[in-house]
Amino acid sequence: MMFKLLSVACLLGICSAFGDNQPPKPCCVPQQWEGFLHITEGQLISGEPELEDFTYITSYDYGVKKLALKVVGTPNVRVVQDFDKMMQYVISGTTCNATKINGELFHCISMDATHLQTFHFGGMQGLMIDAWQMMSPDLGGDAVIDVTHDGCVPVASVVTNTKPGMMSILEYQNITMGIKDPSVFNVPSPCPSSDNQVDGVAKPLIGLPGLSGH
Numbered sequence: 001m002m003f004k005l006l007s008v009a010c011l012l013g014i015c016s017a018f019g020d021n022q023p024p025k026p027c028c029v030p031q032q033w034e035g036f037l038h039i040t041e042g043q044l045i046s047g048e049p050e051l052e053d054f055t056y057i058t059s060y061d062y063g064v065k066k067l068a069l070k071v072v073g074t075p076n077v078r079v080v081q082d083f084d085k086m087m088q089y090v091i092s093g094t095t096c097n098a099t100k101i102n103g104e105l106f107h108c109i110s111m112d113a114t115h116l117q118t119f120h121f122g123g124m125q126g127l128m129i130d131a132w133q134m135m136s137p138d139l140g141g142d143a144v145i146d147v148t149h150d151g152c153v154p155v156a157s158v159v160t161n162t163k164p165g166m167m168s169i170l171e172y173q174n175i176t177m178g179i180k181d182p183s184v185f186n187v188p189s190p191c192p193s194s195d196n197q198v199d200g201v202a203k204p205l206i207g208l209p210g211l212s213g214h
Contacts, residue, residue: 026132032179037055037171038053038055038173039056055071055072056072059184065084066080069081076093082187083105086100088101109134110134117130118130128149141160144158
């Protein structure tokens with residue numbers, strides 16, 4: 001399993017290993033950041049491979065335990081995950097649907113995670129990255145998580161889900177610190193916008209795939 005994850009991670013740029021006699025300690029990603037999140041999900045359905053791609057403009061604020069995502073290429077569709085209320089809200093135009101969240105907002109590499117290697121992304125003059133392997137039900141399975149050696153900024157993740165025949169690759173781009181517009185976390189009231197009951201359970205998205213229905 002580890003070899004398979006490392007092989008996929010190499011496709012993301014882990015090709016120039018950097019020796020480090022002192023392995024780093026597990027770290028926590030910044031409290032607030034924004035950027036692009038691209039997710040590729042592959043799975044076998046009735047023996048046939050299926051591939052899906054999603055790109056989000058992402059805002060992460062661990063202080064208020066919220067994650068906001070705007071779907072790129074789909075006008076007026078956004079997602080807010082509120083981990084204080086353990087609810088996910090999907091807002092599309094004037095419609096708002098609410099779903100319970102099962103799991104926690106990812107923030108730190110677990111203390112029992114395995115440090116796989118430190119490497120330069122894109123060559124010896126590239127960004128120095130730490131690759132960690134960890135297992136967590138909140139993450140959906142076995143994950144290799146790449147973060148910057150300095151600052152613990154997320155770079156990429158490869159998740160082999162506990163669901164058989166499913167793998168997800170996440171790439172983070174143009175990350176900036178802080179939240180430019182806190183209103184990205186606002187949810188219209190009432191939500192849900194109809195009398196329908198909350199239905200289904202969503203997974204935390206940060207570091208991992210899994211909006212409700214995927």
